[in-house]
Amino acid sequence: xxxxxxxxxxxxxxxxxxxxxxxxxxxxxxxxxxxxxxxxxxxxxxxxxxxxxxxxxxxxxxxxxxxxxxxxxxxxxxxxxxxxxxxxxxxxxxxxxxxxxxxxxxxxxxxxxxxxxxxxxxxxxxxxxxxxxxxxxxxxxxxxxxxxxxxxxxxxx
Amino acid sequence: xxxxxxxxxxxxxxxxxxxxxxxxxxxxxxxxxxxxxxxxxxxxxxxxxxxxxxxxxxxxxxxxxxxxxxxxxxxxxxxxxxxxxxxxxxxxxxxxxxxxxxxxxxxxxxxxxxxxxxxxxxxxxxxxxxxxxxxxxxxxxxxxxxxxxxxxxxxxxxxxxxxxxxxxxxxxxxxxxxxxxxxxxxxxxxxxxxxxxxxxxxxxxxxxxxxxxxxxxxxxxxxxxxxxxxxxxxxxxxxxxxxxxxxxxxxxxxxxxxxxxxxxxxxxxxxxxxxxxxxxxxxxxxxxxxxxxxxxxxxxxxxxxxxxxxxxxxxxxxxxxxxxxxxxxxxxxxxxxxxxxxxxxxxxxxxxxxxxxxxxxxxxxxxxxxxxxxxxxxxxxxxxxxxxxxxxxxxxxxxxxxxxxxxxxxxxxxxxxxxxxxxxxxxxxxxxxxxxxxxxxxxxxxxxxxxxxxxxxxxxxxxxxxxxxxxxxxxxxxxxxxxxxxxxxxxxxxxxxxxxxxxxxxxxxxxxxxxxxxxxxxxxxxxxxxxxxxxxxxxxxxxxxxxxxxx
Numbered sequence: 106x107x108x109x110x111x112x113x114x115x116x117x118x119x120x121x122x123x124x125x126x127x128x129x130x131x132x133x134x135x136x137x138x139x140x141x142x143x144x145x146x147x148x149x150x151x152x153x154x155x156x157x158x159x160x161x162x163x164x165x166x167x168x169x170x171x172x173x174x175x176x177x178x179x180x181x182x183x184x185x186x187x188x189x190x191x192x193x194x195x196x197x198x199x200x201x202x203x204x205x206x207x208x209x210x211x212x213x214x215x216x217x218x219x220x221x222x223x224x225x226x227x228x229x230x231x232x233x234x235x236x237x238x239x240x241x242x243x244x245x246x247x248x249x250x251x252x253x254x255x256x257x258x259x260x261x262x
Numbered sequence: 263x264x265x266x267x268x269x270x271x272x273x274x275x276x277x278x279x280x281x282x283x284x285x286x287x288x289x290x291x292x293x294x295x296x297x298x299x300x301x302x303x304x305x306x307x308x309x310x311x312x313x314x315x316x317x318x319x320x321x322x323x324x325x326x327x328x329x330x331x332x333x334x335x336x337x338x339x340x341x342x343x344x345x346x347x348x349x350x351x352x353x354x355x356x357x358x359x360x361x362x363x364x365x366x367x368x369x370x371x372x373x374x375x376x377x378x379x380x381x382x383x384x385x386x387x388x389x390x391x392x393x394x395x396x397x398x399x400x401x402x403x404x405x406x407x408x409x410x411x412x413x414x415x416x417x418x419x420x421x422x423x424x425x426x427x428x429x430x431x432x433x434x435x436x437x438x439x440x441x442x443x444x445x446x447x448x449x450x451x452x453x454x455x456x457x458x459x460x461x462x463x464x465x466x467x468x469x470x471x472x473x474x475x476x477x478x479x480x481x482x483x484x485x486x487x488x489x490x491x492x493x494x495x496x497x498x499x500x501x502x503x504x505x506x507x508x509x510x511x512x513x514x515x516x517x518x519x520x521x522x523x524x525x526x527x528x529x530x531x532x533x534x535x536x537x538x539x540x541x542x543x544x545x546x547x548x549x550x551x552x553x554x555x556x557x558x559x560x561x562x563x564x565x566x567x568x569x570x571x572x573x574x575x576x577x578x579x580x581x582x583x584x585x586x587x588x589x590x591x592x593x594x595x596x597x598x599x600x601x602x603x604x605x606x607x608x609x610x611x612x613x614x615x616x617x618x619x620x621x622x623x624x625x626x627x628x629x630x631x632x633x634x635x636x637x638x639x640x641x642x643x644x645x646x647x648x649x650x651x652x653x654x655x656x657x658x659x660x661x662x663x664x665x666x667x668x669x670x671x672x673x674x675x676x677x678x679x680x681x682x683x684x685x686x687x688x689x690x691x692x693x694x695x696x697x698x699x700x701x702x703x704x705x706x707x708x709x710x711x712x713x714x715x716x717x718x719x720x721x722x723x724x725x726x727x728x729x730x731x732x733x734x735x736x737x738x739x740x741x742x743x744x745x746x747x748x749x750x751x752x753x754x755x756x757x758x759x760x761x762x763x764x765x766x767x768x769x770x771x772x773x774x775x776x777x778x779x780x781x782x783x784x785x786x787x788x789x790x791x792x793x794x795x796x797x798x799x800x801x802x803x804x805x806x807x808x809x810x811x812x813x
Contacts, residue, residue, distance in 0.1 A: 198314030218511035
């Protein structure tokens with residue numbers, strides 16, 4: 106009897122199935138900003154104040170948080186006027202993905218001086234981050250700081 | 263269909279190359295006074311943009327007292343600074359400068375059938391030293407060091423007064439007219455790179471610099487330049503990349519080549535560009551002079567292996583042997599001039615007056631080597647070849663190898679040019695890329711047909727326009743009322759085709775002398791061409807060198 110029980114248990118252990126593998130993590134990109142040291146995702150339609158850059162231009166500072174990626178990634182980032190789809194800004198850069206999911210490099214989105222003949226301030230822009238097949242988007246409106254005539258001068262056409 | 267003439271005896275006579283010498287405007291400084299800022303016009307810049315970083319090679323041209331030299335550049339981040347190489351600029355200039363070639367042809371009414379004669383077809387074209395001194399967290403200066411002939415500092419530009427006070431206290435001269443034009447660059451998180459010449463260095467020791475910083479766009483701080491700029495200040499910029507660069511926030515102009523003084527080596531080219539650019543909104547426009555492969559530039563630069571081994575120079579038996587080794591390994595004797603002239607104690611006029619005899623086949627480089635060997639042979643005291651080799655490799659070889667690598671990293675180069683008055687310097691030009699645009703050649707041709715029977719001449723432009731000159735009339739274009747200098751003015755986006763905002767092509771075509779189906783028609787009365795000296799060079803920042811009087 107004991108021998109039979111032993112045989113039954115041994116067989117059961119030998120044949121028990123492997124636990125199923127974890128499902129692959131979907132590669133995603135969230136677009137947001139860093140506030141008080143923390144990532145805050147943004148929603149379509151948010152306003153972003155244009156920030157004066159050191160070389161006399163204006164930009165918005167955005168951050169991207171990714172999931173399902175690690176190591177060094179190649180980032181393509183494009184901003185277009187939502188209504189006309191005119192290309193306003195484009196950049197390509199590489200960045201390490203931090204353990205938090207944030208991209209180590211956060212290059213500002215350079216918007217002004219605006220392209221010749223294209224108004225940027227107070228227009229809705231479609232921003233797209235692309236890393237491999239993953240895409241993150243945000244529609245936002247850049248705003249000049251209140252009373253900043255220089256910003257108005259180079260961000261409006 | 264235009265009247266066509268059999269062409270006999272075609273001869274090409276090239277004219278009007280804008281030489282490198284023309285391109286360099288001498289920044290000759292008057293003694294500094296408070297009342298009159300002095301401008302140094304003549305810097306050229308090469309931008310590369312990769313992986314979110316801008317790399318700028320900047321050639322500084324200055325001719326004045328070393329103690330009056332001051333140079334400032336705003337940057338969005340703490341830049342890396344190192345020495346650059348003249349050879350990069352020489353190679354770019356040689357291979358991309360605009361050339362205007364007038365082809366001379368005999369009309370079919372000339373019985374002799376001979377050629378016009380042959381002419382030459384000249385186309386009318388930091389390592390930081392161990393003295394790297396860090397700065398405290400609250401100090402205005404975040405970095406101070408030396409490289410080559412320069413002392414340099416990176417200073418915070420969060421607030422203007424502390425920055426300017428620091429510069430003055432540390433011997434960096436600040437132009438008196440800086441105040442207004444510097445304001446757009448004073449921002450939290452901003453920086454300025456400032457240079458001065460090291461003790462013992464002279465203006466002859468100036469060499470290009472390389473600055474690298476994180477930025478999405480190459481940009482020229484032209485607003486800062488306005489403080490001491492002259493009218494029609496020339497700006498040349500080369501942008502290296504994967505495809506054609508464009509003016510991002512400025513318009514783009516093509517010139518009306520009717521106004522080029524083809525018969526006089528296109529010496530009014532800068533004036534034509536200036537007038538064409540002025541027809542764009544606010545005078546904010548660039549002309550593209552070349553857009554295409556970097557291959558000719560890379561070929562001129564050669565291999566980074568061509569300099570040989572530094573130890574061979576250091577271990578040479580004597581200075582003449584060292585010079586022989588340098589020459590055999592393709593060191594450029596003209597670029598080495600600051601080092602070798604001082605080492606050999608050669609007077610300026612000996613080298614300044616070297617001119618290769620025409621048709622001799624002798625090059626200027628060969629003449630430089632001859633002078634160096636001559637002075638080396640007369641030298642009695644032994645040279646410190648270890649120190650000489652070290653200086654050559656630090657100041658010339660390593661920066662040139664980096665420049666070669668920089669050139670090799672980029673398959674495409676775009677050269678753009680504009681001129682601006684100080685009051686037009688209201689917005690910094692920024693550059694982007696458009697992969698959909700065609701290449702642009704830097705060589706422009708026109709054909710002059712000289713008829714024998716009635717002694718008239720025609721000039722035919724590349725686009726088919728023909729202009730007739732009567733016997734005895736100088737072959738020169740004057741300004742014609744109502745005929746613009748800009749052929750087209752457009753806005754170039756970052757993708758797709760340009761949008762033409764002003765198209766003058768029909769107007770220009772209507773002004774030539776040959777109507778479709780007709781013979782030579784109304785004579786075009788040429789006037790004396792515009793003969794204005796032009797300032798040709800690129801200004802990164804204007805530099806008024808005024809010594810602030812200490813109270």
